[in-house]
Amino acid sequence: MQTRISCRFLQSFLLIFVGSTFLFSQNQPPASDPRAVSFASQSISALASGKAITDVALTGSVTWSGGAAPETGTATLLASGKSESRMSLLLPSGTRTEIRDASTGLPQGQWIAESGKSGLYASQNCATDAVWFFPALGSLAPSSSVVLAYVGQETRNGAAVQHIQSFLYQTNLSGAGPSQQPLSTMDFYLDAATLLPVAVTFNVHPDNNASTNLPTEVDFSSYQVLNGVAVPTHIQRSLQGNVLVDITISGAFFNTGLPLSDFAIN
Amino acid sequence: MKLHPWLAALFIIIIGACIASGQVATGTPPFGSFAGGPFDTVNLGNLNVHLAIPVLHKAGRGMPFTYDLTYDGLVWVTVTSSGTTTWQPAANWGWAGATQIATGWVSAPLNSVIYQCYYLHNVQQYTVYTLTGANYLDNFGSSHYFTFNPPVVEGGAPPGCPGYPSGGYKPSESVLAPDGSGLTLTVNLTPEGSITASLTTRSGKLMNVPVGTSGGQGTVTDTNGNQITINSSGQFFDTLSSTTPVLTVSGSGTPASPTEFQYTAPSGGTASYTMNYTQYTVQTGFGVSGVIEYGRLSDPLVGGITLPDGTSYAFTYEKTPGSCTPLQGTYQGNCVTGRIASVTLPTGGTITYAYSGGSNGIFSDGSTAGLTRTLNPGGEWQYSRSLVSGSPGPGSTWTTTVIDPNANYTVINAAEDGNTSAPTYDFYETQRQVYKGSVSPSNLLATSIRCYNANYLSCATAPVSSPITQTDVYSQLPNSSTRLAEVLYNSYGLVTDDKEYNYGVTLGAAPGTTDLVRETAISYASLGNYIDNRPATLPATHTMLSIVF
Numbered sequence: 001m002q003t004r005i006s007c008r009f010l011q012s013f014l015l016i017f018v019g020s021t022f023l024f025s026q027n028q029p030p031a032s033d034p035r036a037v038s039f040a041s042q043s044i045s046a047l048a049s050g051k052a053i054t055d056v057a058l059t060g061s062v063t064w065s066g067g068a069a070p071e072t073g074t075a076t077l078l079a080s081g082k083s084e085s086r087m088s089l090l091l092p093s094g095t096r097t098e099i100r101d102a103s104t105g106l107p108q109g110q111w112i113a114e115s116g117k118s119g120l121y122a123s124q125n126c127a128t129d130a131v132w133f134f135p136a137l138g139s140l141a142p143s144s145s146v147v148l149a150y151v152g153q154e155t156r157n158g159a160a161v162q163h164i165q166s167f168l169y170q171t172n173l174s175g176a177g178p179s180q181q182p183l184s185t186m187d188f189y190l191d192a193a194t195l196l197p198v199a200v201t202f203n204v205h206p207d208n209n210a211s212t213n214l215p216t217e218v219d220f221s222s223y224q225v226l227n228g229v230a231v232p233t234h235i236q237r238s239l240q241g242n243v244l245v246d247i248t249i250s251g252a253f254f255n256t257g258l259p260l261s262d263f264a265i266n
Numbered sequence: 267m268k269l270h271p272w273l274a275a276l277f278i279i280i281i282g283a284c285i286a287s288g289q290v291a292t293g294t295p296p297f298g299s300f301a302g303g304p305f306d307t308v309n310l311g312n313l314n315v316h317l318a319i320p321v322l323h324k325a326g327r328g329m330p331f332t333y334d335l336t337y338d339g340l341v342w343v344t345v346t347s348s349g350t351t352t353w354q355p356a357a358n359w360g361w362a363g364a365t366q367i368a369t370g371w372v373s374a375p376l377n378s379v380i381y382q383c384y385y386l387h388n389v390q391q392y393t394v395y396t397l398t399g400a401n402y403l404d405n406f407g408s409s410h411y412f413t414f415n416p417p418v419v420e421g422g423a424p425p426g427c428p429g430y431p432s433g434g435y436k437p438s439e440s441v442l443a444p445d446g447s448g449l450t451l452t453v454n455l456t457p458e459g460s461i462t463a464s465l466t467t468r469s470g471k472l473m474n475v476p477v478g479t480s481g482g483q484g485t486v487t488d489t490n491g492n493q494i495t496i497n498s499s500g501q502f503f504d505t506l507s508s509t510t511p512v513l514t515v516s517g518s519g520t521p522a523s524p525t526e527f528q529y530t531a532p533s534g535g536t537a538s539y540t541m542n543y544t545q546y547t548v549q550t551g552f553g554v555s556g557v558i559e560y561g562r563l564s565d566p567l568v569g570g571i572t573l574p575d576g577t578s579y580a581f582t583y584e585k586t587p588g589s590c591t592p593l594q595g596t597y598q599g600n601c602v603t604g605r606i607a608s609v610t611l612p613t614g615g616t617i618t619y620a621y622s623g624g625s626n627g628i629f630s631d632g633s634t635a636g637l638t639r640t641l642n643p644g645g646e647w648q649y650s651r652s653l654v655s656g657s658p659g660p661g662s663t664w665t666t667t668v669i670d671p672n673a674n675y676t677v678i679n680a681a682e683d684g685n686t687s688a689p690t691y692d693f694y695e696t697q698r699q700v701y702k703g704s705v706s707p708s709n710l711l712a713t714s715i716r717c718y719n720a721n722y723l724s725c726a727t728a729p730v731s732s733p734i735t736q737t738d739v740y741s742q743l744p745n746s747s748t749r750l751a752e753v754l755y756n757s758y759g760l761v762t763d764d765k766e767y768n769y770g771v772t773l774g775a776a777p778g779t780t781d782l783v784r785e786t787a788i789s790y791a792s793l794g795n796y797i798d799n800r801p802a803t804l805p806a807t808h809t810m811l812s813i814v815f
Contacts, residue, residue, distance in 0.1 A: 066350055066558060098348070105389055106382055111349040121348050123379040123393075181393075183378065206345035208398075209375030210459075211478055212354065214347060215563075240352060241549070241563035 029147050029169030036148035036164045040140040040188075043195040047136040047230045055080040055258040056134050058231065059251040062089050064096060066244040067114060075247045079131040082141060083107065084263040087133070089245075100130035101263045110265040120265070124210035127168065127184035128202045132218055133235050133247075135197040139166035139186055153192060156199065160192035183210060196223055196230060204239070214240055226252035289401075290314065290632045291691040292338035292356075293408025296446040296759055297734055299678065299695040301668060302639070302647075306609070306617060310666050311680045311693020313634035313649050315339035315606065315619065316407060319571060319579060321539050322513055322529050326504045328492030329471075331512050333502075333527070335541070335571065336362040336407040339619070341604050342550065343632040344557055352558040353550050353632075359567055359604055361541075362407050363480020364515040364525070365496050369473045370404040371480040372463040374453065383427035392422030394429035395459040399688075402443075402451055402465060403480070410443045412451045413688035420455040444733045445690040446759030450796060468758040470797035489797060520566045521545050537574040544569035546583065547592040547601040554625040564596050567604065577612035584619075587626045616642045623650055631658040645671025654679070654727060660689045661729055663696070667705075675701040675709075681730040690732045694718060697726035713742040715773065722775050733757060740773060750777055756790070758798045763787050 055078070062075035073091035078084075083102035088095060094114030100121075101108050107130065109121025129138035139146045151163035168184035189199040197220050203213035216239055220232035231252040237245040292314055294300060294307060302308035307316040317337040324331040341356040357363065363371060374397055382391045397418040402410040420437040423429035440452040448468030455461055465473040470489040476482040486494040492505040501511040510530075517525040524542045531537035549561035572578040583602035590601035605627075608618040617639060621627025624635025629651075636650040648669040656662035661684035668676040679697040683690045696716050701709040717725035717738040725738075735755055742748045750767035768781040791802040 068555060106380060106391070109348070113349050117349070119349055122377070124377070125348055126380070204347050206347050206354075206375070208377060209345070210378045211374060211376045212345060214345070214352065214354070239350065239558060241561040242352075242559050244350070244558065 029145065032146075032148040033150040036150040039150070039162050039164055039190055039195060040148055041142075043140050043188075043190050043197060044136055046195045047197075049225075049228055049230065051228055051254070053136055053229065054255050056131075056137065056229075057251075057253040057256060057258065058133065058247075058249050060233070060247050060249040062091075062248075063246040064089050064091055064244065065242070065246070066096070066239075067091075067093060075245075077133050077247070077249075078258055078262055079134055079137050080258045080260065080263060082137050082143070083130050084258075084260065085130045085132070086263050087245075099263055099265055100126065101265050102130065103260050103263065108265050119207075122205065122207040122210070124183050124205045125207075127181055128186050128204075129200075132200065132237070134231075135188065135200060135220070136229075138200075140164075140188060140197070145169055151187070154189075156189050159198070161189040161198060162192055162195065164188045164190065194223075196220070197232075217241075227254055229254055289343055289409075289411070289689070289691045290340045291409055291693065292316070292340055292360075293336075293404065293406050295408050295410075295690070295692045297694055297737075298692060299680065299698075301649075305611060305615075306639075308637070308639065308649060309693065310649070310668070310678050310695065311664070311682065312340060313637045313651060313666070315637070315639075317609065318406070321527050324504070324512060324529075326492070326494075327506055328488045328490050329486065329494060329504070331494060331502070331504045333367050333513055334406075335367065335527075335539075336405075337568075337606070338407045339606050340632055340634065342552075342560075342628065344630060350558055351556055353552070353560040355548075355560065355565075355604055357403075357480055358519070359565070360606070361568060362403070362405070364500055365476055365482055365484045366403060366480040367405050368494055368496055368502060369475045369484035369486055370402055370465065371476045371484075372400050372402050372451070372453070372461075372465075372478075374400040374461050374463070374477055376455075376459060376461065378459060379429060381423060381427065381429040383423070385424075385427070392427075392429070393459065394419065394421030394423050395455055395457075397453060397455055397461065400451060400453060400463070402449065402463075402475070404447075404449075408447075409691070410445055410447050410449055410451075411688070411690050412441045412443055414439050414441060414453075415687065418453060418455050420457050421459075422457055442757060443690075444685065444688045445692055446732070446734050446755060448758035448760065448798065466796035468760065468796070468799040470793075470795055472796070489795065517541075519543060531574065539574065540572040541568055542570045542572065543567065545596045546604075547590065547596040548604050549586045549590045549601045550603050551586040551588045551590060551601075552603070552626045552628050553587065554628065554630050557630060562590060562593055562601060564593050565604070567602070573612060579612060580608075580610040581606060582608045584621060615644075616640075618642075623652075629653075629658040633658060647671065655729075656682075660684055660686055660691065663727055663729060664693075674703060675705050677701075677705060679726050681728065683732045684729040685731040685733075688732070692732065694730040694734070696728060696730065710744055712744070715740040715742065720776065722773070725773070734759075738777070740771070743769075748773065750781070752777065758790075760790060760799055761788060762790075 058077040060075050063072050071091040076088045078086040085100045087098045096114050097112040099110045107126035109126050112118040131137040149165045154163050166186045168181045186202040191198050200218045204216050206212050219236045222234040223230050224233050233249040235247045236243050299310040300307050319335040322333045338360045341360040342353045344351050345354045377396045378393050380393050399413045418439045419431050420435050438454040443449040450466045453463045461477045463477050472487045474485045483498050484496045495503045500515040502513040504512050513529045517523045519525050521543045524540050527539040543566040546567050547562050548565045550559045570578050570580045584605040584607045586601035586603050592598050610616050620638040622636035627635050639647045651664050651666050654663040663681045666678045677699045680693045680695050683692050698714045700711045703709045715725050718730045720736050737753050739751045740748050747769045749769045750771045752765040754763040756762050764786040766784045768783045770781045771777050789802045791800045
C-alpha cells in the first residue's frame, strides 16, 4: 500500500515536472529583433545617461481638454518602476486622476473625473505601458515578456525617426503556447539622430469593446536635462487626433522612493 | 495524497461596468418608415440617408449575383473609454465593404479580462473573453443587433482558476435576431479570442461572414448548395463560374490606390467601376456636451465613383463647424465632419444635404437632428426631429416633421426600440399626420396610428419594444372615421395573420369582430435546416363582408 502511494506521488511529481518543463518550453515568446533592441537600449541610455531610474516625479502646468471646456491647471506625474503610474491634474473644476497599478501582479487602472466620479479601466486598456509619459520606464527597457520589432527608418512630421514596435506575449494555461497580445502593441518613434523618443502611439478601446481601436498618441518634445536625466518638457497626449492633455514640465525628480500607496487603486 | 494543481487564485479584475455606447440603425431595417427617393432613402426615425449604386446584377443558378455599392449617412456613434466619451466613425465611413456587399459582416464587441492563477509554483496570467452581443451589417447596410444572454465565454482559464465560468465555457451560441428580419447568428469564440460567425436567413440560406472587417473571405450557400464565394484576394465566384471570377475587387481605398470593381461585360471585355478617394482632414466639431471631438486626423473619404461608360458620381462632405486648419497632405479647402454634403449623379442632377438642429445637426447617439435635402431638379425637402420623451437612444420617442417642396407638412411620431436587454436601435412609426399646407386641424388630410404588440393605449406616443409580434394600423379620415389593418408576425418576422377591419373601429381597445371584413391566416412548415419561410398551407382567407363605398 505504501509503495502504491509512493508510486502515485512519484507519478504526480513526474507529471508536474514534465508539465512544467513542457509549459516552460512552450511559453517562450519569440526573440526581439536585435536592431530594435539596440535602438531601444541606446534610447534608454540617451534618456537616463546611465542613471538607474526606479521612480520619477514630474511637475508642471497642464491644459486639459477632456472636459466640458478646456481648463488649465497643474500636473503631477508619478511613476514607480514600469508598472505604477499616476497622473493628477489639479483643475478649476476639480482634480482629474488616472492611476495604473500592477503591484498585485495584474495590470489595473482607475480614473477619477473632476466631478469625483470614478471607474476602473477596462482590462483591454491595461495592456500597454503604464508609464506612458516617461518612456525610460516603458517597453523600451529590457523585459523578458516584451518583444521588440524593428519597423524601419521613417519620416514623421518632417523629421527622420527610427520606428520600433513592441508587444507583450502572454502564456496560455491551456497549453497552446504563448500568444501575442494585440491589445499591448505600441509604436515608438525615436529621433534618428538622438534616439530620444518623439512619439508613442497605441490604441485604447471602448470599455465594452476590445475590438474597436481608438488611436492614441503621446508626443514628446523640448527635451531638457533635469537632474541628470533627459526629460521631455512638453508632453501631449491625444485621443483620435484630439489633444486632451498638454503638459509643460517644469520639475523632474528621480529615485525619491515614491511609496506604492501613491498608486493604490480604491 | 491528493494534489490540487489550481492551488490558489490570487487576484481578479472584474470590469463590471458595461457602459452603453451610442448605436444607430442603418440601412432599411424591418418595420422602419422611409422617405426620399428616387436615388436616396431617408429613414424617418433617425434621418439616416441610404444610397445604393448598382454595379453588377447577373443571373445565376439558384442565386443571382447582385452587387450594389451602398452608403449610410449616420457615420458617427459615441463610445466611452475610461470615463471619456468620444465620437467613433463607422467602418469605411459609411460605405459597405467589398465582402459585406455579398455576405454582410459581423462587428463583435469582444471584452477581455486578464486574470492570474498560481499554477505549478508559478503565477501565470491569462485572458478570458466575453461576447455579450454582435451587430450584423447586411449586404444592404442594415444593422441587425444580437444579444447573447448568457454571454459567450471562452479563454485561457483552466477549471478552478479565476475567470473559469461556474458552468464551464460557452464558446458558441446561435441567436435569432429580435428585429423581425428572421436572421439567425451563430458565433464561435476560441480561447485566443478569435471569432467566427455565420448567418442563416429564414429561407435557409447560410452565410459565412467576416468578423471585425467588412472585407475578406466569405461564402453564401442556398438550400440547394449553390454558392457565392469570396476569396482573400477579393475575387467573387458564383456556382456558374468557379474558376473565372464574376467580380474582382482590388485597391486599398486610398487616393493612391482607389478601389476597382472589375467584371466581364456582355461584350466580353473588362468593365470597371472605380471608387476614388480624397484625403481629408476630418474633425467633428459637433459640440455635443460631454462628447470629445474626433480629430483632426487625415482620412481618405470617397470622392467619386467612375462608371464603365466614363460618367461618374461625385461626393462632397460637410465642412467642420468652427475653425479647423487642414493637415498637410490633405484637401486644403476646409476640414470635414465626414457627413455627406452632396451627391452629383452621372446624369448631372445633384442632391445636397444640410444638417441643422440638435448640436450642429446631431444628437448624442449619432442620429441626425435635422436635414435639409435639396434635389436639383426636384426641390427642397426638410426633415426635423424633436425629442418627445426620454433621451436619445433606446426607449426614446420622437416627432419627425417633413416639409415637402410645396410646403406640405407631414408629422410623424416614432419610438426607438425600448428593449434594453436586446436592443435593435430601430425606430417604429406610431403616428403619421398628413397635411395640405402647414400644421393645422383644418389642413389635416389623413392620420394613421400604429399600435404594436397588442398595446392599444395612447399608441401615437407610446414606447415600443421589440420583438414586434403584432401591428395594428388605424387609418383615420378627417371626419374621424377609422379602419384598421391588424397583422400578426412570428419570431422570424413572417406574417401569420392579416385582419382587415371596416370603417367603424374605435381606438383604445382591441378590435372586436363586428367590423372584421377579411382575415388571411398563414402557417409555415417546420422543415428544419433553418428553412422557416415556406407556407405549410394555402393562405386561409375568409371574407366576412363586402366593402361598399
